[in-house]
Amino acid sequence: MENNLFNKIKLLKQIRPEAGFALSSRRIILDTTKKSHYQILFKKQLQQTFILSAAMGMAVVLLVIVGRISSLPLEGLSPELISSLNSKDLTLEQENLNFNIQLAEAKYYKESTTQVTMALNNDLDSVAMQKQAENINSLIKELAL
Amino acid sequence: MKKIVFILMIFVLGPFVVRGQTTINIKTALQGIVDNLEQLSRRLTGNEELKIRKAALKNVIDLATAESNDLKNKLIKLEGLEGDYLKLRDTLLKELGNHSNYYDSINSVLERETNLVKIKNLSTQLKDWRRIVYHPILQRIINFILVFEGRDVLQLAEIRFNNISSDLRKVSNLEIIKDSPLNNLLVKAEGSLNKARELQSASMLIILKSSNNDTQKLIEDELDKIRETYSYFVEMSDWLKKASKK
Amino acid sequence: MLENEAHIIRQAQQGNPEYFGLLYDHYLAPIYRFVFLKVDTKAEAEDLVHEVFLSAWKNIEDYDHLGFPFSSWLYQIARHKVIDYYRTKKNNLNIENVNEENFKVANAVESELDKNLDLDRVKDAIKQLGEDQQNVLIMRFVEDLSYPEISAVLDKSEGAIRLIQHRAIQNLKQIIRQSVETKNGEQFI
Numbered sequence: 001m002e003n004n005l006f007n008k009i010k011l012l013k014q015i016r017p018e019a020g021f022a023l024s025s026r027r028i029i030l031d032t033t034k035k036s037h038y039q040i041l042f043k044k045q046l047q048q049t050f051i052l053s054a055a056m057g058m059a060v061v062l063l064v065i066v067g068r069i070s071s072l073p074l075e076g077l078s079p080e081l082i083s084s085l086n087s088k089d090l091t092l093e094q095e096n097l098n099f100n101i102q103l104a105e106a107k108y109y110k111e112s113t114t115q116v117t118m119a120l121n122n123d124l125d126s127v128a129m130q131k132q133a134e135n136i137n138s139l140i141k142e143l144a145l
Numbered sequence: 146m147k148k149i150v151f152i153l154m155i156f157v158l159g160p161f162v163v164r165g166q167t168t169i170n171i172k173t174a175l176q177g178i179v180d181n182l183e184q185l186s187r188r189l190t191g192n193e194e195l196k197i198r199k200a201a202l203k204n205v206i207d208l209a210t211a212e213s214n215d216l217k218n219k220l221i222k223l224e225g226l227e228g229d230y231l232k233l234r235d236t237l238l239k240e241l242g243n244h245s246n247y248y249d250s251i252n253s254v255l256e257r258e259t260n261l262v263k264i265k266n267l268s269t270q271l272k273d274w275r276r277i278v279y280h281p282i283l284q285r286i287i288n289f290i291l292v293f294e295g296r297d298v299l300q301l302a303e304i305r306f307n308n309i310s311s312d313l314r315k316v317s318n319l320e321i322i323k324d325s326p327l328n329n330l331l332v333k334a335e336g337s338l339n340k341a342r343e344l345q346s347a348s349m350l351i352i353l354k355s356s357n358n359d360t361q362k363l364i365e366d367e368l369d370k371i372r373e374t375y376s377y378f379v380e381m382s383d384w385l386k387k388a389s390k391k
Numbered sequence: 392m393l394e395n396e397a398h399i400i401r402q403a404q405q406g407n408p409e410y411f412g413l414l415y416d417h418y419l420a421p422i423y424r425f426v427f428l429k430v431d432t433k434a435e436a437e438d439l440v441h442e443v444f445l446s447a448w449k450n451i452e453d454y455d456h457l458g459f460p461f462s463s464w465l466y467q468i469a470r471h472k473v474i475d476y477y478r479t480k481k482n483n484l485n486i487e488n489v490n491e492e493n494f495k496v497a498n499a500v501e502s503e504l505d506k507n508l509d510l511d512r513v514k515d516a517i518k519q520l521g522e523d524q525q526n527v528l529i530m531r532f533v534e535d536l537s538y539p540e541i542s543a544v545l546d547k548s549e550g551a552i553r554l555i556q557h558r559a560i561q562n563l564k565q566i567i568r569q570s571v572e573t574k575n576g577e578q579f580i
Contacts, residue, residue, distance in 0.1 A: 082312045082313070082316065082385060083312065084305065084308035084309040084311070084312045085309060085312070085378065085381055085382040085385050086382070087379070087382040087383070087386060090305075090375065090378055090379055090382055091379075093301065093305065093375075094375050094379075102290075102291060102294050102295075102368075103291075103364075103365060103368070105287075106287050106291055106361060109212070109216075109283060109287050110284075110287070112175075112208075112212070113275065113279065113280050113283055116175075116178065116205055116208060116275075117272055117275045117276060117280075119178055119182055119201070119205070120201075120202075120205060120268045120269070120271055120272035120275070121272060122265045122268055122269060126185075126186035126187070127186075129182045129183070129185050129186040130182070130183065130186050132182050133179045133182035133183050133186070136175055136178055136179050136182070137179050139175060140172055140175050140176060140179070143171070143172060143175075
């Protein structure tokens with residue numbers, strides 16, 4: 001009996017959360033800023049969002065069956081289903097990717113090593129020294145650190 | 146109470162203060178070098194020149210120390226390193242430590258030296274050391290950091306791509322989606338992302354070998370591809386916005 | 392464990408929600424199962440699981456990966472949420488103090504039990520176990536966690552975990568037996 005019991009218990013691994021719940025819950029959690037007071041309202045919003053998604057999803061399915069999908073306006077789609085194309089999120093993400101800062105830092109170090117090493121040259125005349133000073137001044141202005 | 150608040154402020158603001166302090170130190174040292182160069186370009190007495198050259202050397206060492214700290218922090222912050230990359234990171238950190246020892250030795254000579262000729266020799270020594278030892282290692286460190294920062298950027302783009310793919314799959318049976326440019330744009334985005342991935346892989350191989358300048362070019366190209374990927378995402382988002390307003 | 396998990400966690404701690412999303416996707420199912428097997432309804436399980444991940448996201452800076460695995464930390468949060476849930480519930484049969492020596496099993500009953508061992512019965516029986524026994528049973532046999540991992544969640548020694556497991560299995564069998572015998576109208580004792 002014990003083996004059978006273990007086998008049955010292992011079958012419990014089939015238990016999975018529903019996809020609709022997973023989607024809504026995930027979106028709501030990831031939209032939450034850590035300092036928000038969202039937690040007080042989450043249950044209501046979760047239920048409302050879930051009901052709205054389910055209702056909209058059902059509307060879409062029914063219309064597909066009836067064959068009128070070609071005239072279905074996009075607002076008939078649940079926003080949660082294409083939330084990954086939210087333009088605000090995309091813009092924020094692009095801004096946070098720091099492409100330009102990383103490359104600017106690399107550029108700084110390349111310039112700094114060259115300019116500063118040249119400044120150590122004892123044979124520079126006064127014109128050359130002024131020029132070096134100007135170059136390093138430009139570097140300070142461009143400093144993106 | 147004030148003591149507790151003060152201590153708390155140190156812990157909360159500490160990391161920001163350290164980062165800010167590094168930037169200030171770099172800027173201060175660079176400004177110091179600029180001032181020294183401007184002073185040296187004028188007519189000076191022997192003593193004045195000695196004083197300014199010593200100050201200039203000190204500023205160069207302060208700058209190098211601040212830059213070392215900045216690079217050390219960036220190297221330490223890199224996550225998910227394994228195997229040869231972890232070993233290389235540790236090697237690079239050790240090199241920065243060796244540099245620190247070299248600066249200390251220069252500083253100790255600088256403090257006690259009062260002969261202008263010897264100070265000039267020290268300057269030449271430091272210049273040669275930078276050219277022969279410092280520059281190559283610095284380039285290697287910069288490339289290493291760029292490659293792994295590029296990896297993080299790529300990973301974020303991949304997450305976004307997967308989310309968009311998954312969302313589109315859910316609505317793929319809708320006629321309006323089938324007829325839309327969304328799938329086409331997604332395919333293009335995937336193409337750009339694949340290219341970015343190839344460039345990332347290539348750069349990961351190169352950094353293990355040398356301080357080849359091509360690494361920076363690879364990363365620049367990779368970031369261009371990621372930018373391209375996001376431009377397709379934005380195009381998809383714009384189409385969706387327009388279509389939903391019709 | 393997720394590949395490159397330490398890196399993902401660090402990124403999430405720096406406030407990047409997409410990285411927490413990866414952790415959410417990976418751990419949602421096991422945490423859901425853990426909670427579902429301990430509460431009464433699917434709706435309650437969903438509420439609690441949502442609270443677990445919300446709490447984890449809001450407090451992710453508190454997690455230190457040098458202490459114990461991320462999964463253990465999530466299970467701990469889930470455990471506490473369920474404990475709070477239990478506090479508001481009236482029906483909580485705790486048979487930890489039951490003396491096993493009072494119950495002897497005849498072979499005939501054993502075979503009868505085998506036939507009646509459906510999943511719902513097993514699920515209901517698990518819900519009737521004490522908290523520690525439920526936790527060990529679910530984590531060990533449903534989620535295949537190792538003894539060290541379970542030890543980190545429950546803050547008990549591995550020896551204690553093994554003992555709890557043994558008692559959990561014995562008590563589970565006893566509960567299932569009772570439910571079969573009640574169904575068949577037989578008195579066991």
